Amino acid sequence: MSRNPELTRQLIIDKALPIFNTKGYAAASISDITAATGITKGAIYGNFKNKDEVATAAFEKGVEIVATEIGKRVRKEKTAPDKLKAIVEFYQEYIKEPPIPGGCPVMNSSIEADDSLPFLRSKVIRSIALLKDSLIKMVNRGILERQIKRDVDAEEFANFFYSVIEGVTSLSRIEGDGRSFAFVKKFVIKQIEEISI
Template structure:
């Protein structure tokens, strides 16, 4: 493991737990055991480190979901794969400070436009992916043709992110499992043919 990877492995969870504003250079030095100079030999500034830490957190928490969905056949199966993945999401990210997309989106909107834009792009990628899954299901005769795919994608993502926020706020993963049950029984069942 090179120095850059070492720094990201140590710092990414701290940024996600303490916030991108709330994490100081002293925190970064303490968790890595490196001097500020050594850190800045690997990153141009704190914003660069924050952006790469965000990507590191995404690779750990959300990229596996995208890979799972890509490997799953059929739109209904893909939607169910998402809800199944989300049921284990709380345990996956609870010690890392919660959902990195949610954390960065809320934490950086007014103070780090580049990082906020990355969170926003990820959210859009998620929405577009869900929309495409539903559209494919319509084309492949799995989902009712009168389904508004963009609207359902936004509802599903809102339930996923909202349940994550509440689960971490209350230290209670049943917010997520209840929302996933609702997506399965009330949303997916209502749009399938």
């Protein structure tokens, strides 16, 4: 085991992420993390004050991973409509091959943190707001660059887009196949095409 505190902290986060994301906060334990990392509880508590801090760091890492993967797809496209379509494609692949075991950390954590985990709920709300804000900026840029119609309400479209994609991704993972996503994808692509110039 490395004596570098930052490497130890990162190892804990990396190993805790799939545990929290698949088991959920309530079912995940520090013992699960010690088993996954091969380090002691003392080492974990030497890096984190408590389980809440580990869960928060793991959640933030999960959001970062998903945002990075989406960003790679989006940067390859030249127009706002194509960037939106790239996000749809990413989530369709996400159903079968998520970059993090257990699926979307925002969706997973939002369900669990809704009523019982205020420390995590605030992080989830902030992450959702940042994701929506990115979509709003994407649509507004598309309007400025004459790729998207001027009368499109960027905030309205971003909220619609995010809610539908996040919801159908979760539904499709629960169902264990991509049929629901395939149906909704046609509708979302049609909406993107309708706002495009």
